[in-house]
Amino acid sequence: MNxxxxxxxxxxxxxTMYSLVAIGFVLIYKASGVFNFAQGSMLLFAALTFVTLLxxxxxxxxxxxxxxxxxxxxxxxxxxxxxxxxxxxSPMTLFMATLGLSYVIEGAAQGLMGAQVHALDxxxxxxxxxxxxxxxxxxxxxxxxxxxxxALVLALLFNNTRIGISLRAVxxxxxxxxxxxxxLNRIWQIVWAVAGIVGLVAGMLWGARQGIxxxxxxxxxxxxxxxxxxxxxxxxxxxxxxxxxxxAENLAETYVGPYIGxxxxxxxxxxxxxxxxxxxxxxxxxxxxLERV
Amino acid sequence: MSxxxxxxxxxxxxxxxxxxxxxxxxxxxxxxFVAVPLLGSDYWLGAILVPFLVLSLAGLGLNxxxxxxxxxxxxxxxxxxxxxxxxxxxxxHGGVPLPLAVLFAGLVTAxxxxxxxLPSDRIKGFYLMVSSLAAQFFFxxxxxxxxxxxxxxxxxxxxxxxxxxxxxxxGTAVGRYYVTLTVVVLLTWIAVNLxxxxxxxxxxxxxxxxxxxxxxxxxxxRSKVLAFAVSSFYLGVAGALWAFLYLGSASVQSFGIxxxxxxxxxxxxxxxxxxxxxxxxxxxxSLLPLAIDHLAQAFFAxxxxxxxxxxIQKALFGVxxxxxxxxxxxxxxxxxxxxxxxxxxxPLRF
Amino acid sequence: xxxxxxSETTAPLLDVRGVSLSFRGVKALSDxxxxxxxxxxxxxxxxxxxxxxxxxxxxxxxxxxxxxxxxFRGEHFRQIEPSEAARRGVARTFQNNALFRKxxxxxxxxxxxxxxxxSGFLTQALRLPxxxxxxxxxxARAETILEFLDLQPYRDLIVGGLAYGIQKRIxxxxxxxxxxxxxxxxxxxxxxxxxxxxxxxxxxRDINRDLGITVVLIEHDVxxxxxxxxxxxxxxxxxxxxxxxxxxxxxxxxxxxxxxxTVH
Numbered sequence: 001m002n003x004x005x006x007x008x009x010x011x012x013x014x015x016t017m018y019s020l021v022a023i024g025f026v027l028i029y030k031a032s033g034v035f036n037f038a039q040g041s042m043l044l045f046a047a048l049t050f051v052t053l054l055x056x057x058x059x060x061x062x063x064x065x066x067x068x069x070x071x072x073x074x075x076x077x078x079x080x081x082x083x084x085x086x087x088x089x090s091p092m093t094l095f096m097a098t099l100g101l102s103y104v105i106e107g108a109a110q111g112l113m114g115a116q117v118h119a120l121d122x123x124x125x126x127x128x129x130x131x132x133x134x135x136x137x138x139x140x141x142x143x144x145x146x147x148x149x150x151a152l153v154l155a156l157l158f159n160n161t162r163i164g165i166s167l168r169a170v171x172x173x174x175x176x177x178x179x180x181x182x183x184l185n186r187i188w189q190i191v192w193a194v195a196g197i198v199g200l201v202a203g204m205l206w207g208a209r210q211g212i213x214x215x216x217x218x219x220x221x222x223x224x225x226x227x228x229x230x231x232x233x234x235x236x237x238x239x240x241x242x243x244x245x246x247x248a249e250n251l252a253e254t255y256v257g258p259y260i261g262x263x264x265x266x267x268x269x270x271x272x273x274x275x276x277x278x279x280x281x282x283x284x285x286x287x288x289x290l291e292r293v
Numbered sequence: 294m295s296x297x298x299x300x301x302x303x304x305x306x307x308x309x310x311x312x313x314x315x316x317x318x319x320x321x322x323x324x325x326f327v328a329v330p331l332l333g334s335d336y337w338l339g340a341i342l343v344p345f346l347v348l349s350l351a352g353l354g355l356n357x358x359x360x361x362x363x364x365x366x367x368x369x370x371x372x373x374x375x376x377x378x379x380x381x382x383x384x385x386h387g388g389v390p391l392p393l394a395v396l397f398a399g400l401v402t403a404x405x406x407x408x409x410x411l412p413s414d415r416i417k418g419f420y421l422m423v424s425s426l427a428a429q430f431f432f433x434x435x436x437x438x439x440x441x442x443x444x445x446x447x448x449x450x451x452x453x454x455x456x457x458x459x460x461x462x463x464g465t466a467v468g469r470y471y472v473t474l475t476v477v478v479l480l481t482w483i484a485v486n487l488x489x490x491x492x493x494x495x496x497x498x499x500x501x502x503x504x505x506x507x508x509x510x511x512x513x514x515r516s517k518v519l520a521f522a523v524s525s526f527y528l529g530v531a532g533a534l535w536a537f538l539y540l541g542s543a544s545v546q547s548f549g550i551x552x553x554x555x556x557x558x559x560x561x562x563x564x565x566x567x568x569x570x571x572x573x574x575x576x577x578x579s580l581l582p583l584a585i586d587h588l589a590q591a592f593f594a595x596x597x598x599x600x601x602x603x604x605i606q607k608a609l610f611g612v613x614x615x616x617x618x619x620x621x622x623x624x625x626x627x628x629x630x631x632x633x634x635x636x637x638x639x640p641l642r643f
Numbered sequence: 644x645x646x647x648x649x650s651e652t653t654a655p656l657l658d659v660r661g662v663s664l665s666f667r668g669v670k671a672l673s674d675x676x677x678x679x680x681x682x683x684x685x686x687x688x689x690x691x692x693x694x695x696x697x698x699x700x701x702x703x704x705x706x707x708x709x710x711x712x713x714x715f716r717g718e719h720f721r722q723i724e725p726s727e728a729a730r731r732g733v734a735r736t737f738q739n740n741a742l743f744r745k746x747x748x749x750x751x752x753x754x755x756x757x758x759x760x761x762s763g764f765l766t767q768a769l770r771l772p773x774x775x776x777x778x779x780x781x782x783a784r785a786e787t788i789l790e791f792l793d794l795q796p797y798r799d800l801i802v803g804g805l806a807y808g809i810q811k812r813i814x815x816x817x818x819x820x821x822x823x824x825x826x827x828x829x830x831x832x833x834x835x836x837x838x839x840x841x842x843x844x845x846x847x848r849d850i851n852r853d854l855g856i857t858v859v860l861i862e863h864d865v866x867x868x869x870x871x872x873x874x875x876x877x878x879x880x881x882x883x884x885x886x887x888x889x890x891x892x893x894x895x896x897x898x899x900x901x902x903x904x905t906v907h
Contacts, residue, residue: 035419085619092365093618095419096561099554100614107608111601221426221550228423261438270427277416277423483768490767490774491753491760491781494746498754501743508703508741509817510729510758519764566745 013140015246016147020202022226022238024195030171031191037098040220041105047203051118071196079189117211225273339466345579352559352571354527360565362520363500368425370552371432375402376529377536381451399530406525413517452542469538564624573625656681662711671697672881684858686868689878695861703728734823736814744803752785755817788820828860
């Protein structure tokens, strides 16, 4: 029973990482209908910029501020050069453009800052502790707390600020939002910047654990099943999806893995997502669009 | 009616592509089968033309699925792996002669593609990508985890002892080139037949509007699943050729997710829904790195390290992809055609 | 129930029996019944939102009714796949054109021949004589239809860029080429000028008379409907409020108050 609990809790906590990545996705998808494949590269770029600035001797807060400034600039640049010229194109075209964008960002990140692994110390001890008689990673706890805090902050922002309300208007009905004078381009810039900052947080946490390196950008591939399970349009769903995927893959690896050779976490979430699609075609929290002819 | 006519004539840069081969096709084949092997060095044949042809074939496979039938896939690499490992399996475990092994492997891959295409009745658009990604990562895992697939070698790689087809040694650069070219020409011919037949029209109808396709009597689901199977057949054969005729020895790493992206880029750059586009896109993607290398050599003569060059190349590909999607969403094939129509006396237009 | 051809002893080609349909609790059709005789032109009229398009979607299987059944050529259906309806001879056009945008006019029309394709996948892939012969036959049929609808000037153009009226005609060609028994037309005259409307209704009349195809159409222009159709069914809020010949409909008090009197 302890093994089960530890596996479950370990998975849930690891799943908060997936949730963090998925939140960035959901923000962009809600505001612009873009399935942003570059979210993983943005995460890599943000974390790499931050750690490079630290290594150059900047204090923590300054490095953070400069990184965020760069992310905001990047968001404006992306909106101007990629999103605006592709406005009104099919979702598939936009997806492929973000695939191209991910190459640009990865190439730029590694070209400018090198491809070596950077260690990042956030001062969180990665020592497991006992809670009751269940062994839990302290680091995972901090990461989970961060994810929850971030989600709460975002929810507050979206419900209580002008920008947040405009964003929700855009997500609900783009045309109506435009007609009441909401500046769509500005909304996109803000959302991409916020997604970049969410990526920075996820990248810092993840990077502190396994080093900041190229493989960070691959986390984007895990976000897809998370989003399919949680729905593309709900932050709550993204969190739930991340937790489900994290827990399910950990349990599957522990209990099913040994019978079929192990190492099944790379593909297990995708099969889980397919199963979910059969049961709930729009995810747990997404709304299903009625097909009209 | 006449005013309508003149109006559409102005609106119509949209004459159907690829219906006019004329004399150019025989000329092109003559060039490929006779002139190139005579003039090309071993390096050009084996290290540039063979991979170019195999990538064209893989692009063709994905294009049938994505460009024609409208189903997105990020699993091309995984299906190529199935083709490579199944060929290896048939030769090593089954003693099947190589040409037959490649054919069987294509069929096995078609079966795998069919399986992962089954969810396409319930899952559409982005959601369907999850199915192809499932395939990609499952096959990567499968061929790494179970030593039977690579015959218990220590490195996990697959290599054929000798390359032989119908009693001929095809291990030389010229031999590998000829075999690849023949396979590619044959499968291209079949692809052209398919897209001009009712099968291809059904695929395009499903791509453009699946509800309307169903309403005119097209069995949409069957059409989609067939596209998955046919596409995978092509990718499987391409995987086998890539492993044994180009690389010589391959492992799962040769067919990772970045291979899937590469094939997708070929069809975006070359042109979705275009047969010639696959060749143009593959040529572009194989030649661009060479061009960048040469330029870097010429201008910086060794001052730029390989890693940086690779990253510049990666970023450049990204920029090109975005640029194409903005400026020329139908790819280079369309660009060439427009150019060709302007310079209609130029003899080499596609 | 008084179309002149109704008195014939043959069973109706299409018999709609007690069909109800709702979306998320909103009733689109309630307990709707009517019959269409073989060879007639039947018009469905009624205000926007009366359920006309939903009804067409039930007839060819795009929507599944909550209750009731559709009898077509003596076969009873509660639920049918759209492709199966097409294979039994029900063809249709859409209110907003539903063409295959990136295909040429000819390919759009050829696609409409899906139900007449016999050659298998391998035959087509290898272009065996059977496939070539069939392709020639299909193309000949498509060319005939293109000629019938004056569409040859557009045969090799991609349809996405063509004028709206032309697209409507191509959609009609695509429906017609499969030699349907029953043709469902959803607002075939919408968005056309007077001259185009006259041409199009002439086409519909030709299709009905020369090709012997039974037509069910939705149209708002009451003048044209009265001229063109043998039989009119009037819908209002998903219910039938009138059913008869143009003359009978003209004198039906319910219809006048609900529809003819207020609109147009």
